[in-house]
Amino acid sequence: MENITTSLEKQVQLLRRIETFFELQACKPDIVADMNDLNRQCLDTTGALNKAKFALDKFRNELGPKYVDVMRKMQRNQTLAIHLMGQLKDNDRKKPILQEHNGQTDSIGSAKKVTADKMFLSDYQKSPFVTKMKPRCLSFLDFNFKITHEEFDQIPKYMRGRENLDELLAFMQTVIVPSFEEKYTLLYKNKKAVTNQQDLALWKIFNQQQSAFPNIKFVTQGDIARKMGRLIDKKVNVKLQMLRHLHVLQETRNEGTVYYLWCRDC
DSSP states (O other): HHHHHHHHHHHHHHHHHHHHHHHHHHTTHHHHHHHHHHHHHHHHHHHHHHHHHHHHIIIIIIIIIHHHHHHHHHHHHHHHHHHHHHHEEEEEEHHHHGGGTTOHHHHHHHHHHTTTTTEEEHHHHHHHGGSSOOOOOEEGGGGGOOOOOOHEEEEEEETTTTTOEEEEEHHHHIIHHHHHHHHHHHHHHOOOOOSHHHHHHHHHHHHHHHTTSSOOOOOEEHHHHHHHHHHHOOHHHHHHHHHTTTSEEEEHHHHHHEEEEEEEOO
């Protein structure tokens, strides 16, 4: 009984489709023009969407990175300009006092330059600090930069997970940048100025590693772990991966050691 009912329902559906076909055939002359117009509109819309997609992809792949680089350089130059303006103001305030010391202005100004807490590594190498045995915490302008919200938003969501910009910046300011600064503060010191045996051992290792990447600033996975006081875990690896995506660091291996090369230019 069910088979007969099913067969009858199928026959009824078939008859309805046939009726619909005849109805469409009967009104075909009236709707063909409209259907052709609709088809042309669909093709035009598809073409416009493809052009928009192509333009968006071009911006993301070609213009976007250039825009980010320009903004990055502008921010670094602005930071450097503010720093230099601060130095000029300090010099202007101290100029009347220095003029009272019978031509000693130049020597005092020179001493002030090399005792600044912020300088470029190239200036540090020429400064008296490299011969001082007493350690001093210095900040190098070579590693002075900011990650913008626009740059952070370019990181794929699957990569950043629950991490946010503030956490990434904190990681940079408390781990990565200090690792570079402490490394090069010690690396560029004269050997006679390194009296601590532990520092001397690191100094020798740093100089051996330097030959693998001349003229490139870098730290190793061990340097980062030593700064944190623990091994690099999955959460830290996520942050390092994001910094690689932003072209702040570049990861490479040499003789079994993991190196992180500094990619940002000041």
